[in-house]
Amino acid sequence: MKVYLDNNATTIVDPNVFEVMEPFFVQKYGNPNSLHAFAGETHPHIKTAMTKIYAGINANTKDSVVITSCATESNNWVLKSIYFEYILTGKKNHIIISEVEHPSIMATARFIESMGCKVTYLPINSEGLITAQSVRDSITSKTALVSVMWANNETGAIFPVEEIGQICEEHNVLFHTDAVQAIGKLPVNVQSFNVDYLTFSAHKFHGPKGVGALFMKKGKELIPLLHGGSQMGGYRSGTLNVPGIVGMGKAIEQAVDALDFEMSEIREMRDDFEDALLEIPDTFVVTPRRNRTPNTILISFRGIEGESMLWDLNREGIAASTGSACASEDLEANSVMEAIGADEDLAHTAIRFSLSRYTTQEELDHTLEVVKKAVTRLREISSSYAYTPEGHESGLTAGH
Numbered sequence: 506m507k508v509y510l511d512n513n514a515t516t517i518v519d520p521n522v523f524e525v526m527e528p529f530f531v532q533k534y535g536n537p538n539s540l541h542a543f544a545g546e547t548h549p550h551i552k553t554a555m556t557k558i559y560a561g562i563n564a565n566t567k568d569s570v571v572i573t574s575c576a577t578e579s580n581n582w583v584l585k586s587i588y589f590e591y592i593l594t595g596k597k598n599h600i601i602i603s604e605v606e607h608p609s610i611m612a613t614a615r616f617i618e619s620m621g622c623k624v625t626y627l628p629i630n631s632e633g634l635i636t637a638q639s640v641r642d643s644i645t646s647k648t649a650l651v652s653v654m655w656a657n658n659e660t661g662a663i664f665p666v667e668e669i670g671q672i673c674e675e676h677n678v679l680f681h682t683d684a685v686q687a688i689g690k691l692p693v694n695v696q697s698f699n700v701d702y703l704t705f706s707a708h709k710f711h712g713p714k715g716v717g718a719l720f721m722k723k724g725k726e727l728i729p730l731l732h733g734g735s736q737m738g739g740y741r742s743g744t745l746n747v748p749g750i751v752g753m754g755k756a757i758e759q760a761v762d763a764l765d766f767e768m769s770e771i772r773e774m775r776d777d778f779e780d781a782l783l784e785i786p787d788t789f790v791v792t793p794r795r796n797r798t799p800n801t802i803l804i805s806f807r808g809i810e811g812e813s814m815l816w817d818l819n820r821e822g823i824a825a826s827t828g829s830a831c832a833s834e835d836l837e838a839n840s841v842m843e844a845i846g847a848d849e850d851l852a853h854t855a856i857r858f859s860l861s862r863y864t865t866q867e868e869l870d871h872t873l874e875v876v877k878k879a880v881t882r883l884r885e886i887s888s889s890y891a892y893t894p895e896g897h898e899s900g901l902t903a904g905h
C-alpha cells in the first residue's frame with residue numbers, strides 16, 4: 506500500500522484540474538500577448554481562471570492578484586520590493602518577521618539584513634505560536650513591513666493574522682502574510698481583515714507546481730521584481746503560464762468547495778490518528794489542536810531520529826517528512842522544535858504527517874501499525890532511549 510502523508514510539501518494534482526489544463530499544452534498553446542487567434546483563444550480561459558482566483562480569496566476586482574512562478578517568488582518579491590522602496594531610500598529601516606517563517610522569507614530577510622535592513626525575528630512560545638502583542642512591542646516609527654505566515658508548514662500552528670493586521674493598520678505599517686498553508690484549510694478572505702499582501706501557491710491545494718500568486722491591495726502595489734514586459738498589468742513580466750493559471754483557477758475553486766470537508770472530516774480523521782499516535786509512550790505534539798490547521802501533525806517520538814523513522818515508513822510505502830522538504834537534505838534538527846526550545850535530542854525526533862482530502866482511513870490505519878512497529882524496533886536499538894514508566898522531562902505539552 507502506498508500512503509502519501511506529505512501534503513504540506515505538495516499535493517496530488519486533482520484530476521479535474523489536470524483535465525482543464527491539458528488543452529493548453531498541445532492545442533491552445535498561443536502566447537496570450539501575441540496578436541493572432543492562437544493568442545485570442547486563450548483569453549477567455551485566463552479571464553475565467555482569474556475570476557476564480559479572485560473569488561478564492563475574496564479579492565476586490567480593484568485589487569491586484571499577480572500570478573508568479575511559486576510562493577517563493579511571491580515572498581521574495583514582497584521583501585525585496587519593500588527593501589528597494591523603503592529601506593534603500595532611507596524612508597524606513599526595519600521589518601518584522603517570525604523566527605519560523607518559510608526559508609523563502611527567512612533567507613530573503615537575512616539577505617536584506619546584510620544590505621542594511623534591521624530585522625526583528627518574533628519568537629514562538631512553547632506551543633509554537635507567536636503573539637500579536639509581540640508584533641505591537643516590536644513596531645517602531647521606522648518599521649516598513651510586518652511579514653508573518655498565516656499557518657506554519659511544520660506544526661500547522663495558526664498565527665493571529667487578523668489581530669496582527671489590525672495592529673499594522675493602527676501603526677501605518679504594511680502587512681504581508683504567507684498564506685500557503687492556509688488556502689483550502691482555513692477560510693481565507695482578504696476583505697475580512699487588514700492585509701496588504703498575501704502569498705499562495707497552487708501545488709499546496711491540488712493544483713500544479715510552478716504557479717503561485719501575490720495578492721496586493723489596491724493602492725499598495727509593489728514595484729516589480731521581474732522587469733521586462735507588460736504582462737500582469739506590468740507588475741510581473743514573463744510569458745503567462747496559461748495551463749498553470751487555468752489549473753490554479755480550478756484548484757482554488759475546488760479547495761474552497763472542499764473547505765468544510767477539510768475542516769470537519771479531515772480534522773476528525775487527523776484527531777483520531779493523533780490520539781492513537783499519542784498512546785505510544787513518550788510522544789509529544791507541540792501545538793494545541795485548536796490553534797492548528799486541520800491536516801497537520803508534528804509529533805516527536807523520544808529516542809528516535811526522525812530520519813530513521815522516515816526510512817522505516819518509506820520501506821512500507823508511507824511518505825511523511827521530518828519538516829520542510831526545502832531543508833531536508835541537511836539533516837538538521839527541525840527548526841520549529843529548536844525555536845520552541847526543545848532539547849537537542851527531541852529536536853531531531855520530529856515527524857510531520859500532513860493529510861489531504863485524498864487521505865483515507867485505511868491509509869491511516871496502515872500507517873499507525875507501521876509506526877508502532879517502527880517505534881518498537883528503533884527504540885530497541887536506540888542508544889539514547891531508555892523507557893521509564895514516568896516518562897521523560899520533555900519541556901513540551903501533549904497535543905490536546
Ligand code: 7TS
Pocket residue numbers: 513514515574575576577578607609654656657658659683685686706707717828829830831
Ligand atoms: N511558504 C510556505 C509556508 C510553505 O510551506 C512553502 C513550501 C513555501 C512558502 C514555498 O512554496 P513554493 O510554491 O515556492 O514551492 N513548503 C514546503 C514544506 O513544508 N515542505 O516542502 C515544501
